[in-house]
Amino acid sequence: MRDAIIVQNLGKRFNRYHTHKPVTFMEAMISGLRNVRPVDNFWALRHVSFSVAPGEMLGIVGHNGAGKSTLLQLVGGVGSPNEGKVRVHGRLGALLDLGAGFHGDLTGRENALVTTIVAGLTERAAKRRLDQIVAFAELEDFIDNPVRTYSTGMQMRLAFAVAVHTEPDVLLVDEFLSVGDIAFQAKCLDRIAQLKSQGCAIVLISHDAGQVQRLCDRALWLKQGKVNAYGEPDVIAGQYVSEMRSHTQQLTPNRPPQLAASGLELQVNQNRFGSLEAEITAVQLNPHATITSGDALAVDIEYQTEQSIPSPIFSVSISNEAGELCLDTNTLDLNGPTGMIQGTGKLVLNIERLDLAPGSYFVDVGIYEQSWSYAYDYHWRVYPLVVQAARPVKGVLAPPMQWNLRQLASLPR
Amino acid sequence: MAEMEQSPHHSGLGLSPIGNGWLGAIAPLRLCCGDPCFGKCHSIFSGSILSTRYTLYETSKATMLGFQSGFRRLNVIPTLHRRWRAKYLYDLLRSLVDRDMKLLYKRSMLGVAWTLLNPLLQLMVFVFVFQVVLPVDVPQYSSFVFTGLLVWTWFQSSLLQATGTIICNRPLIRQPGFPTAILPIVTITTGLIHFILALPVLVVFLWIDGATLTPAALWLPVIQVLQFVVTVGLTYFLAALNVTFRDTQHTLGVLLQLFFYITPIFYDIKNIPVEYQPFFFLNPMVHVVTAYRDILMYGTAPNWPPLLAIAAGAILLMPIGYRIFKHQSNRFVEEL
Incomplete structure (x- = not known):
């Protein structure tokens, strides 16, 4: 044709x-x-x-x-x-x-x-x-x-x-x-x-x-x-x-390893990627890095930038040890553009309740260019999160739940 | 987002395109309040200035004009296509004119009556000034002035509005396959409808002044078509110029105001000393206005030679104007 x-x-x-x-x-x-x-x-x-x-x-x-x-x-x-x-x-x-x-x-x-x-x-x-x-x-x-x-x-x-x-x-x-x-x-x-x-x-x-x-x-x-x-x-x-991705890697400058608040070493191109035009200076999980399933979790992100940056996107994701993504959210989807940032600041993501199955997780945090074209700073597998639960649950989710058993009629013998 | 921004400087320019004399009142009301695109066009204008460091334009001359329209619908039999195309263009023109009319009168109580009120008020002023204050020796003065005013209003409002036609209609021009050249025609047709709606009032004036309509009045559509063609030819150039220099509309408002005085609208060409008359005859609108008076008031055939010369000039300039118009409208939508 x-x-x-x-x-x-x-x-x-x-x-x-x-x-x-x-x-x-x-x-x-x-x-x-x-x-x-x-x-x-x-x-x-x-x-x-x-x-x-x-x-x-x-x-x-x-x-x-x-x-x-x-x-x-x-x-x-x-x-x-x-x-x-x-x-x-x-x-x-x-x-x-x-x-x-x-x-x-x-x-x-x-x-x-x-x-x-x-x-x-x-x-x-x-x-x-x-x-x-x-x-x-x-x-x-x-x-x-x-x-x-x-x-x-x-x-x-x-x-x-x-x-x-x-x-x-x-x-x-x-x-x-x-x-x-x-x-x-x-x-x-x-x-x-x-x-x-x-x-x-x-x-x-x-x-x-x-x-x-x-x-x-x-x-x-x-x-x-x-x-x-x-x-x-x-x-x-x-x-x-x-x-x-490789564009982000090329833009990542060489930098001696830094120590993150979690005690892990931040190493460029191993667990840290980005151009570092804007930097994540500290990430804290509140109240603790160990929570009980169903608790609230706040992720505090402190950043610093020399030049002013138009509407960067902040992103937080939680993945389990196998690398499966459990939660992925960013400021653009939730709030829209952030506006210009410059100097230092702090951004908090409040998760009202986190019903994850018990286990070990990582919280990955990143700042991206306004159209996602590359990362300014991305910390990967740096901040561990442990979720505990009274009883074991398989799978990803552990929401509040219960079994109710009700017998409708008993069969005659 | 940048298009939302409006700097006070540019909105000022956008809102007063007519010039600032009392003659501004001659432009029909839609220029002042009803024109749907003034708001939009100056915001696009200021947006592009505020947000782009470089303005990017295409470099080529409009060499590919023929090829673009030529390849659409190769699969249709040519004659059928032509007939369909004519029908389509007619529908398009009608719906766009209809839209313009609706936009003009959507929110006004008097509706189309505005069309009449405006020239009537001007007529009252002229009759008072030139019959009572400074008497001018022109018989049947009301009919004389009213004819001139209707013709001039159509001419002036069409030129002023159609000049902004490219920069006000970005979404339409960006529509694939849209015949951009129809835009000035839409504006001029809307003006023509207003002109025609006012004709019964003119007939009443003629009757009051004791003029009788003769078969010569049947030339009216021909003279209207002539004026239409002249106006279209001019607007292609002006709208194209307005893309490069955004104050064309403003400047034009001032020029038209001057031309209003040197066209015999409220005085007769015979009042002008003979040694100056040749200069006046260089203004094509003098012949057009005179022709309307000849056929409607005096019942004589129009003076054809100058009219034919004007028609020939307009028809010769049309393809050039069209090309420049097309080229500039492309350039406008390609600006980054």
Whole structure:
């Protein structure tokens, strides 16, 4: 079958302008037309080739600034390449800036109709699909209210519903899976799978390698605008993740061993990883490093940083001696971005009760760059935790529980 | 997130695009309160300034214009495709105009009546000033001024609004396959609808002033199409310029204010001393306004030669303007 998307040797060049490039006539006149010309240019994408067949899903992974979004735009026909060719057969649909085109004063129905027409359907076709869209977004009761009264989640649901009901032949998706609750996410994935089985070619951008591995038939890894690898998602995702780790290792400076509060020696690249731009100076488990199952546990993390660091992510995980992960949490998932940190500080994770089975565990603590691209400091298997229990329990959990036996009737002898 | 930030300096610029004379009142009310995109566009504007150290633009000329639209839907029979495409563009235009109209009048009690109230109030001021205070010798003065005002209002509001059309519609331009060139047309069509809605009032004035409509009035749609084409041609250039210099809208407001005075809206071209008249005839709007008066008030055919020259000029400039517009809108969405 003919490919739905063919990209050949694609290249896109951007100009770099002076920081003080004038943006108004006034400024341009005052600066005497200085700084109006570009000072420099660079290739945001170069020598990129791939093709996607109908019914196939391609995942594109890469760090911020690797050119993923530029590539998606060019495939979408927004902007023109400086080199190479893009061919797309069939109607394009896109899940980009979901809900950005909505107007708060118009009702959900009016917005949905306009957006559907903008996406490429005639008015008749759009009206025919409107009920389906509303039902999919689960907004029957609110559809005639102005969109400004909607929550962000509701807007996203409506925008997603519109995008997947335009019956595209080619669908472009930019990091979409933060739409709504888990149930709605599952529905979205179902719908995407359905489109795919109907022969829609899909391109998905993600910096989550796991997602690409699970969903895609092929993967492309972009690195500084060039194709670093192209092929099986399992292989590419593996390579991508391992490079992220080794990137952290390379950034880890050499440092004589330090003694942690637990009495264990902290040794760089053995139980401590990271660039050390921010450091974990002390970790304390309160009330004790030995607790009874079901007790509360507080993890105190003291940190220190010379320079200011934007929104780092703090992460705490507990794993057992076999290395099985029992708990894994971080500030981004729980609280959102932390904001700028600088100097010294202390962060406490309060776990109200820890119903772990008795045994020995380690509490691993880390500080990561705001987009998880590498670790500033990560202490691995440094802080032991012992959980005791009155009675032995096998498995991972030991929640409060009891057996109740009630005899309903005794059988006649 | 950066788009949420608004610096006081830029929001000031965004809110007063018309210039500051009393003539600001000529722009219909939507420029002052109803325009849905002013809030958005200046926030995008200030956001991009605050958050990016470098601004990145594409370098190429718009060489690939043809190729982009050419490859979509190769699998459809060409003629069928063309008919479908025309139908689609019509639907798209209608729904976008419909959206604009709804946004304008959603929260106002008077609704479309505003459209009439605005030129009527201006008319009252002009009639008072130039019939009572400084009498001007123009017969049927109310009809004369009202015709001019309606034509000029359509022209000015379309130009001002359509100039912001690229930077106000980022989500639409980023939509794959969206025909960006339709955006100024949407704005101008919305203005045309307001113009047409005001026509019955003009007829009433003509009747009061004792002018009778003759078959020459049937030229009206032709003159409107002509003005439409001229306006579209101009807005392609202006909207494109506004991407590079964000104060284009502001500057344009001032220029249009000056042009209002040197176009015979509230005076007759015959009042101007003969030695200055040739300069006035260089302004295309002079001929357009005169043509409307010829067919509606005096019942004569318009003076075709200058009108045809204007039409030819507009049609010649259109493809160039279109290319620049397309190029700049691409550049705008590619800015990092």
